[in-house]
Amino acid sequence: MTRALGEFEAKQLLAAYGVPVVSEARARDESEAFAAAERIGYPVVLKGCGPEFKHKTELGLVHLNLRDAVSVRGAARALLDAMQGAGTLLVQRMVVGPREFLVGMSRDPQFGPVVTFGLGGIFAEALADVALRVCPIGLDDALEMQEEIRARALLGAVRGLPTVNTQAIARVILGVARLAMDRPDIDAIDINPLVVAGSEPVAVDALVLLAPT
Amino acid sequence: MTHLDALFKPKSVAVIGASQGTTATGSPKLGTAAMKNLIDHGFVGAIHPVNPRESELFGRRAWPSVTAIEGPVDLAILLLPAAGCIDAMHECAAKGVKAAIVMSSGFAEVGASALERELVAIARAAGIRVAGPNTAGFIDFHHRFAATISMVGEMQPFRSGGVAFITQSGALGGSMLGRGMEQGVGFSHWISTGNQADLSAADFLEYLVDDVHVRVFALFLESVSDPTRFIAACEGAARAGKPVIVYKSGASKVGAAASASHTGALAGSHAVFGALCRQHGLIQVDDVAELLPLAKTFAWLGERLDLRAQRAARVGIVSASGGICGVAADECERAGLEVPELSAERQAQIRGYVPEFASVRNPIDVTGQIRSSETGYQDTVRAVLDDAAIDAVLLLVTMVAEPRATFYGCEIGKLAAAARKSLVVTWAGPLSLASQGYPMLTNAHVPVFDSARAAVQALGAIERFGTYQRRLRLRKAL
Numbered sequence: 001m002t003r004a005l006g007e008f009e010a011k012q013l014l015a016a017y018g019v020p021v022v023s024e025a026r027a028r029d030e031s032e033a034f035a036a037a038e039r040i041g042y043p044v045v046l047k048g049c050g051p052e053f054k055h056k057t058e059l060g061l062v063h064l065n066l067r068d069a070v071s072v073r074g075a076a077r078a079l080l081d082a083m084q085g086a087g088t089l090l091v092q093r094m095v096v097g098p099r100e101f102l103v104g105m106s107r108d109p110q111f112g113p114v115v116t117f118g119l120g121g122i123f124a125e126a127l128a129d130v131a132l133r134v135c136p137i138g139l140d141d142a143l144e145m146q147e148e149i150r151a152r153a154l155l156g157a158v159r160g161l162p163t164v165n166t167q168a169i170a171r172v173i174l175g176v177a178r179l180a181m182d183r184p185d186i187d188a189i190d191i192n193p194l195v196v197a198g199s200e201p202v203a204v205d206a207l208v209l210l211a212p213t
Numbered sequence: 214m215t216h217l218d219a220l221f222k223p224k225s226v227a228v229i230g231a232s233q234g235t236t237a238t239g240s241p242k243l244g245t246a247a248m249k250n251l252i253d254h255g256f257v258g259a260i261h262p263v264n265p266r267e268s269e270l271f272g273r274r275a276w277p278s279v280t281a282i283e284g285p286v287d288l289a290i291l292l293l294p295a296a297g298c299i300d301a302m303h304e305c306a307a308k309g310v311k312a313a314i315v316m317s318s319g320f321a322e323v324g325a326s327a328l329e330r331e332l333v334a335i336a337r338a339a340g341i342r343v344a345g346p347n348t349a350g351f352i353d354f355h356h357r358f359a360a361t362i363s364m365v366g367e368m369q370p371f372r373s374g375g376v377a378f379i380t381q382s383g384a385l386g387g388s389m390l391g392r393g394m395e396q397g398v399g400f401s402h403w404i405s406t407g408n409q410a411d412l413s414a415a416d417f418l419e420y421l422v423d424d425v426h427v428r429v430f431a432l433f434l435e436s437v438s439d440p441t442r443f444i445a446a447c448e449g450a451a452r453a454g455k456p457v458i459v460y461k462s463g464a465s466k467v468g469a470a471a472s473a474s475h476t477g478a479l480a481g482s483h484a485v486f487g488a489l490c491r492q493h494g495l496i497q498v499d500d501v502a503e504l505l506p507l508a509k510t511f512a513w514l515g516e517r518l519d520l521r522a523q524r525a526a527r528v529g530i531v532s533a534s535g536g537i538c539g540v541a542a543d544e545c546e547r548a549g550l551e552v553p554e555l556s557a558e559r560q561a562q563i564r565g566y567v568p569e570f571a572s573v574r575n576p577i578d579v580t581g582q583i584r585s586s587e588t589g590y591q592d593t594v595r596a597v598l599d600d601a602a603i604d605a606v607l608l609l610v611t612m613v614a615e616p617r618a619t620f621y622g623c624e625i626g627k628l629a630a631a632a633r634k635s636l637v638v639t640w641a642g643p644l645s646l647a648s649q650g651y652p653m654l655t656n657a658h659v660p661v662f663d664s665a666r667a668a669v670q671a672l673g674a675i676e677r678f679g680t681y682q683r684r685l686r687l688r689k690a691l
Binding site: 112130 | 489
């Protein structure tokens with residue numbers, strides 16, 4: 001049985017390794033959700049989280065682009081009803097950027113921890129535009145990986161967007177690699193999407209899979 | 214003498230299972246092929262055939278067992294049926310043999326892993342290093358030592374040179390070796406690793422890295438048995454300035470443990486191996502037919518140039534065909550190499566060497582009319598080679614017949630010999646019209662390819678190797 005950290009815990013762990021993560025807070029009820037949204041700033045995303053709910057989008061447990069207190073409260077009520085007490089709420093700053101990448105880690109049975117950088121978003125697997133490195137890696141590897149993907153032009157100034165901070169993405173890759181070396185009990189990591197807001201990467205969703213015990 | 218020395222440079226060899234005869238279909242028996250190859254290729258040490266049913270083989274006294282042999286035995290070649298190898302290995306231990314090449318099959322490759330472990334355990338207890346089992350053997354070309362059952366031994370004489378070829382497949386590796394020699398590739402070693410029960414590709418790489426005859430390694434791999442040691446051996450080769458070119462078979466498989474994540478699905482084992490190659494400066498080819506031509510390129514350029522300092526990021530292209538100039542420029546772009554426009558001064562200089570309507574920006578189309586000048590072509594190529602903004606030069610020869618083919622063969626050979634930069638050639642014209650000129654290039658060890666793409670891929674490999682060498686120097690400096 002594969003176990004995973006909750007989305008919130010996964011991002012807390014990644015943040016400890018220097019990965020910039022979306023500003024977010026957990027909430028147990030409608031009023032906590034409202035308070036969190038006020039603190040984080042609108043627009044926000046509200047998600048229903050719990051060990052039973054692996055595919056949040058498919059289960060209708062993600063409410064995007066909530067722009068005021070009324071819609072936050074409404075979404076919170078709807079989510080709590082849907083989960084029937086089996087989960088909690090996650091309030092996130094709504095981060096949008098047309099450019100979405102992924103950074104991940106998996107363990108090759110022969111070669112050990114492998115870090116991945118590539119084109120992210122919902123079509124990541126279908127497009128399969130990734131560069132890999134076997135740990136341990138250095139800064140030059142983390143920079144080279146970004147030049148290896150087919151969609152590398154997206155890291156530059158395209159269609160009026162600013163150039164992506166590739167040093168910051170390199171720090172995300174290096175952080176994930178370090179985490180993989182420090183924690184052999186972690187089987188796999190997906191940061192997807194790693195949204196580029198302006199020119200800065202921020203982890204919006206993350207999955208940390210633990211080794212079966 | 215270390216145990217690996219006993220394998221590569223034995224003074225005496227016992228051939229256990231030696232024979233003299235042919236099979237029902239007329240091929241030499243394995244024990245016969247092994248004896249013939251040792252003798253025919255001129256092994257200078259003692260050869261002791263072991264076969265209890267014979268008193269003499271190939272004019273040599275045949276011994277009933279290894280232990281009966283008078284005098285020491287450094288290396289034993291085992292050619293018995295798998296089950297018989299156990300007793301033979303015990304006898305090798307009793308005799309004090311230092312190394313063994315087990316050519317017999319019927320071990321782990323058919324599921325008999327226990328038998329293989331037993332064989333290696335006996336050897337280890339006696340301090341014997343084992344190559345194989347299920348190996349087609351070894352050839353050390355510079356020492357005329359052909360310990361192999363491969364039919365490639367029937368090729369006479371062998372072509373020796375700077376390519377150390379380590380192959381996990383004996384049959385395919387043997388055929389590649391033979392074809393390679395036909396295409397002018399010279400070898401230092403050929404090693405069929407077999408099942409790698411004891412010694413693996415990593416051991417052979419490590420042992421050969423300081424061998425003066427080895428300029429480049431060519432590897433045909435099906436798997437990597439010990440990644441950490443393999444990588445360490447490849448890093449050793451990189452530090453010695455010797456490129457490692459590798460072809461690895463095997464479709465991608467998803468790491469089962471990681472398949473629950475997107476990343477895991479994207480990181481198949483083949484892709485991971487590719488990443489490992491990039492990280493450690495190995496040059497991976499995705500077509501097995503590219504392996505030896507690329508190895509030859511490095512070996513030949515390495516005879517004249519310090520490969521560590523070679524680059525090919527900025528390519529100068531010269532041809533008398535505008536058509537192939539365009540093709541070559543396209544291929545450079547595809548390979549991530551630049552074809553920079555030459556400086557105004559350089560263009561003006563080249564103008565003085567070529568017909569009026571030639572193009573001198575780079576690619577340089579000297580046009581077919583260049584043949585009316587005795588020195589225009591050579592002066593042009595030299596001017597490009599001399600340009601500090603050019604790292605490497607690609608010359609493309611299209612429709613030429615003798616005697617013009619001989620002109621190209623002769624002059625390009627001289628230009629390459631004097632060049633301090635990598636110079637490679639594409640010869641696209643019919644070889645039957647260049648029967649004198651074309652072989653001159655190979656004889657002069659000028660890397661020559663049939664297509665622009667193959668030549669540009671070779672330049673890409675030179676650039677990759679040079680980039681990794683610069684990175685190594687940088688790391689050392691830090």
